[in-house]
Amino acid sequence: MSLLSIGTVAFDNIETPVGKVERVIGGACTYISIAASYFTKDLMISSIVGGDFPDTELKYLQKRGINLDGLEVIKEGKSFFWGGKYHDNMNKRDTLFTELNVLDDFNPKLPASYKTAKYLMLGNLTPDIQMKVIKQMKKQPKLITLDTMNFWMDIAMPSLKKVLKKVDVLTINDEEARQLSEEYSLVKAAAKIFKMGPKYLIIKKGEHGAMVFHKDKIFFAPALPLTLVKDPTGAGDTFAGGFMGYLASVNKVNWEAIKTATIYGSVMASFCVEDFSINRLKTLKKGEITKRVKEFERMVKFKM
Amino acid sequence: MSLLSIGTVAFDNIETPVGKVERVIGGACTYISIAASYFTKDLMISSIVGGDFPDTELKYLQKRGINLDGLEVIKEGKSFFWGGKYHDNMNKRDTLFTELNVLDDFNPKLPASYKTAKYLMLGNLTPDIQMKVIKQMKKQPKLITLDTMNFWMDIAMPSLKKVLKKVDVLTINDEEARQLSEEYSLVKAAAKIFKMGPKYLIIKKGEHGAMVFHKDKIFFAPALPLTLVKDPTGAGDTFAGGFMGYLASVNKVNWEAIKTATIYGSVMASFCVEDFSINRLKTLKKGEITKRVKEFERMVKFKM
Numbered sequence: 001m002s003l004l005s006i007g008t009v010a011f012d013n014i015e016t017p018v019g020k021v022e023r024v025i026g027g028a029c030t031y032i033s034i035a036a037s038y039f040t041k042d043l044m045i046s047s048i049v050g051g052d053f054p055d056t057e058l059k060y061l062q063k064r065g066i067n068l069d070g071l072e073v074i075k076e077g078k079s080f081f082w083g084g085k086y087h088d089n090m091n092k093r094d095t096l097f098t099e100l101n102v103l104d105d106f107n108p109k110l111p112a113s114y115k116t117a118k119y120l121m122l123g124n125l126t127p128d129i130q131m132k133v134i135k136q137m138k139k140q141p142k143l144i145t146l147d148t149m150n151f152w153m154d155i156a157m158p159s160l161k162k163v164l165k166k167v168d169v170l171t172i173n174d175e176e177a178r179q180l181s182e183e184y185s186l187v188k189a190a191a192k193i194f195k196m197g198p199k200y201l202i203i204k205k206g207e208h209g210a211m212v213f214h215k216d217k218i219f220f221a222p223a224l225p226l227t228l229v230k231d232p233t234g235a236g237d238t239f240a241g242g243f244m245g246y247l248a249s250v251n252k253v254n255w256e257a258i259k260t261a262t263i264y265g266s267v268m269a270s271f272c273v274e275d276f277s278i279n280r281l282k283t284l285k286k287g288e289i290t291k292r293v294k295e296f297e298r299m300v301k302f303k304m
Numbered sequence: 305m306s307l308l309s310i311g312t313v314a315f316d317n318i319e320t321p322v323g324k325v326e327r328v329i330g331g332a333c334t335y336i337s338i339a340a341s342y343f344t345k346d347l348m349i350s351s352i353v354g355g356d357f358p359d360t361e362l363k364y365l366q367k368r369g370i371n372l373d374g375l376e377v378i379k380e381g382k383s384f385f386w387g388g389k390y391h392d393n394m395n396k397r398d399t400l401f402t403e404l405n406v407l408d409d410f411n412p413k414l415p416a417s418y419k420t421a422k423y424l425m426l427g428n429l430t431p432d433i434q435m436k437v438i439k440q441m442k443k444q445p446k447l448i449t450l451d452t453m454n455f456w457m458d459i460a461m462p463s464l465k466k467v468l469k470k471v472d473v474l475t476i477n478d479e480e481a482r483q484l485s486e487e488y489s490l491v492k493a494a495a496k497i498f499k500m501g502p503k504y505l506i507i508k509k510g511e512h513g514a515m516v517f518h519k520d521k522i523f524f525a526p527a528l529p530l531t532l533v534k535d536p537t538g539a540g541d542t543f544a545g546g547f548m549g550y551l552a553s554v555n556k557v558n559w560e561a562i563k564t565a566t567i568y569g570s571v572m573a574s575f576c577v578e579d580f581s582i583n584r585l586k587t588l589k590k591g592e593i594t595k596r597v598k599e600f601e602r603m604v605k606f607k608m
Contacts, residue, residue, distance in 0.1 A: 017488075088488060184321075184392060187531045208512035211529070220526035220603045225515070227491045259606040293608055299524045300604035302563040304597055 001142070002042040003248040004114050005032045006133050007123020007237065008103060009047040009071065013083035014276060016090065018230045024277035025057055026082065028123035028147070031234035033066045034281045035241025035268045036121075038289060039249040041065030044114050046133065048106045050077035060282075069111040077102035090232045090273075091206045110136045119248040121240055122146040122167070127159035134166050143253050145169040146198075147240055150176050161196060168253075170198040171240055177203055186211070187218075200258060202243075204236050212262050214255060221262045222299050224270040224292065231276040235269040238281065242268030267292045305446070306346040307552040308418050309336045310437050311427020311541065312407060313351040313375065317387035318580060320394065322534045328581035329361055330386065332427035332451070335538035337370045338585045339545025339572045340425075342593060343553040345369030348418050350437065352410045354381035364586075373415040381406035394536045394577075395510045414440045423552040425544055426450040426471070431463035438470050447557050449473040450502075451544055454480050465500060472557075474502040475544055481507055490515070491522075504562055506547075508540050516566050518559060525566045526603050528574040528596065535580040539573040542585065546572030571596045 007028030014021050029047045036043055044067040049058075051074065062068060080103040083096035106129060115138040122130040124147045134144065146167040152160050153176065164170065170193060174186065180196075181189035190201045190213035201213040205223075212219040243265035250257055267289055274280045311332030318325050333351045340347055348371040353362075355378065366372055384407040387400035410433060419442040426434040428451045438448065450471040456464050457480065468474065474497060478490065484500075485493035494505045494517035505517040509527075516523040547569035554561055571593055578584045 185531055185533070186529045205512065208509065209524070218529060218603055219606070220513070221606075222524035222526075222604075225490045225522060227489055229489070256607055260608065263606050297606070297608065299522055300526075302523070302525075302567050302601070303560055304564065304601065 001040070001118040001248045001251045002044065002116070003036055003040060003119040003121065003244055004044045004046065004110075004117035005029050005036065005121040005123060005241070005244070006046045006108060006130070007032055007125060008080050009045070009049050009053065010080035010082060012081075012233060012277065013096065014231055014233055015085040015096075016231050017086065017088055018228065019276065021276045023081075026233060026277060027080065028125075028234075028237040030061075030278060031237035031272065031281070032121055032123055032241035032244070033061065034064060034278055035238040035272070036245030036248070037064040037066060038268070038284065038286065039242070039245030039264070042248070043067060044070055044117060046070035046108045046110060046114065048072040048074065048102050050079040050102045051075040053079045067113075070108070070114050072106075074102045074105075084233065086232060090229050093232075108133055108136075115139075118142045118251070119244055120144045121244045123237060123240070124149055127152055127156050127163045131159070131163045131166070134163065142251075143168050143244075143247060145171065145240060145244055147171045147236065148176075150179055153179050165197040167198055169200040169202060171202040171204060171236070173204050173206070177201065186213070202262065204239060206232070206235070210239065210262055210266055212258060214258065217255060219259045219262060220300075221266045222296060223266060224295065224299070226270065226274065229273045232273050234278070235272050238272035239265040239269040241265075263293060263296050264289070267296060305344070305422040305552045305555045306348065306420070307340055307344060307423040307425060307548055308348045308350065308414075308421035309333055309340065309425040309427060309545070309548070310350045310412060310434070311336060311429060312384050313349070313353050313357065314384035314386060316385075316537060316581065317400065318535055318537055319389040319400075320535050321390065321392055322532065323580065325580045327385075330537060330581060331384065332429075332538075332541040334365075334582060335541035335576065335585070336425055336427055336545035336548070337365065338368060338582055339542040339576070340549030340552070341368040341370060342572070342588065342590065343546070343549030343568070346552070347371060348374055348421060350374035350412045350414055350418065352376040352378065352406050354383040354406045355379040357383045371417075374412070374418055376410075378406045378409075388537065390536060394533050397536075412437055412440075419443075422446045422555070423548055424448045425548045426467075427541060427544070428453055431456055431460050431467045435463070435467045435470070438467065446555075447472050447548075447551060449475060449544060449548055451475045451540065452480070454483055457483050469501040471502055473504040473506060475506040475508060475540070477508050477510070481505065490517070506566065508543060510536070510539070514543065514566055514570055516562060518562065521559060523563045523566060524604075525570045526600060527570060528599065528603070530574065530578065533577045536577050538582070539576050542576035543569035543573040545569075567597060567600050568593075571600060
């Protein structure tokens with residue numbers, strides 16, 4: 001089934017304890033759509049780049065089955081550019097700079113073919129832009145997932161709460177869930193967030209895995225402990241891409257499918273962090289994904 | 305099978321965001337042995353208390369099948385007394401005071417009947433005392449588990465490393481595993497720690513669950529998200545008690561048994577934190593444990 005993703009397509013400067021890279025390919029929408037492309041080829045993205053974004057990279061996305069009709073290219077503009085530095089604890093990072101560039105004027109206008117997408121992934125952007133995309137949909141998508149962050153909770157909570165009313169799945173981290181709900185217990189936080197709109201709450205906890213809350217049910221997806229995490233950038237977006245890509249491919253939205261999708265999302269994220277930028281996602285083979293899903297299953301299986 | 309546990313039997317003052325209690329029953333050995341008593345009745349403890357420790361509490365332990373022949377009572381002395389305060393994030397706590405009292409002179413002398421125990425649980429104490437207990441064993445126990453903390457790594461690393469050579473299972477948290485191994489990746493940390501002696505490394509991560517490393521295998525036990533955590537004191541000891549109690553009851557030490565034991569340990573810990581002190585452990589029913597183990601299984605099960 002068709003999956004429309006929105007988010008940034010961008011450049012990143014990244015520094016981790018393991019190394020340093022400059023002007024590499026990044027952006028939420030890039031990670032989301034590449035990860036999803038391992039599950040389905042009916043993919044569209046809505047984003048914006050400047051004339052400086054390499055043609056070869058756009059061609060790579062197209063080769064992976066990603067429709068770029070909704071990717072605005074501002075020839076005379078510059079692409080969104082972000083720089084960040086990770087410390088010993090890869091869970092924490094500092095933003096070194098943020099150059100919005102063409103993103104400052106991003107006002108998504110969906111091509112007609114996008115407006116009937118069955119699955120909609122709203123990558124991390126201003127809640128207002130996320131809302132604009134929902135409003136352009138001709139038919140209610142089967143599933144809308146929204147990713148956001150504490151930044152929007154700090155400066156745009158009312159807009160965020162408006163868009164939350166329209167979404168089915170919310171993906172945030174544990175601190176953000178606590179900030180949004182003003183509850184410390186994640187069980188209580190989930191109950192409050194369900195009242196804001198989402199039916200599913202996915203809490204991304206980095207090296208501690210991910211949790212899904214739905215009604216009174218809880219699912220716990222482990223994270224694969226890795227010998228070497230090179231670069232955590234894009235892990236959350238890659239998670240979302242694997243999650244939505246899997247759901248779009250099986251075209252089912254129920255508790256069982258959501259759980260399996262969460263594992264696929266976690267598996268894709270575990271590959272993402274093995275190398276800088278989208279490097280590992282580019283070399284990934286289908287068989288490696290299946291093999292790692294089995295590892296995840298082995299990691300949690302026990303006999304009573 | 306017989307399980308010998310050593311550790312403190314003590315009083316605690318505890319303050320959490322939920323409430324405050326004074327001079328309640330605490331101590332690693334108390335939590336370990338009560339938790340283990342839900343699995344086996346062949347239990348012995350080696351510890352020390354002062355004349356101020358209530359007789360009713362000692363009788364309660366005996367009623368649960370715990371042999372107190374190795375519990376030294378110093379009539380004119382005072383029991384170990386610890387005070388701690390937990391902040392909003394229940395994972396962090398400040399020690400308010402530590403009165404060693406009779407613990408200062410603790411020099412465990414095992415009764416003859418203790419020296420052939422099949423399972424040995426060395427609760428958190430100075431590595432020297434842990435070593436003294438191992439040396440008194442007449443026969444090599446089938447399994448020795450050692451719990452320790454960063455404090456001993458800071459002030460007694462050489463002694464700790466000596467005792468580590470003698471143990472099969474080490475239980476610590478993720479920060480401690482990193483401190484002990486000087487490796488950030490837990491996979492690398494585990495590999496280094498195996499070279500120090502232990503065959504199994506259990507990493508306790510509080511609300512993020514627990515992980516077990518063994519050779520190249522990894523097991524991930526979730527934590528049950530609770531509506532209300534009242535008091536995390538003793539959760540790690542209760543984990544160890546459930547873990548060792550289960551193993552002693554099935555009398556098997558292999559990967560499958562270790563995984564199941566880790567789940568039982570996590571389940572016992574999830575009860576422990578529901579109330580202050582040993583209150584919840586005192587009211588617990590066997591059926592509640594089985595029910596919660598099933599919940600843990602449901603929490604991680606997915607279809608590929």
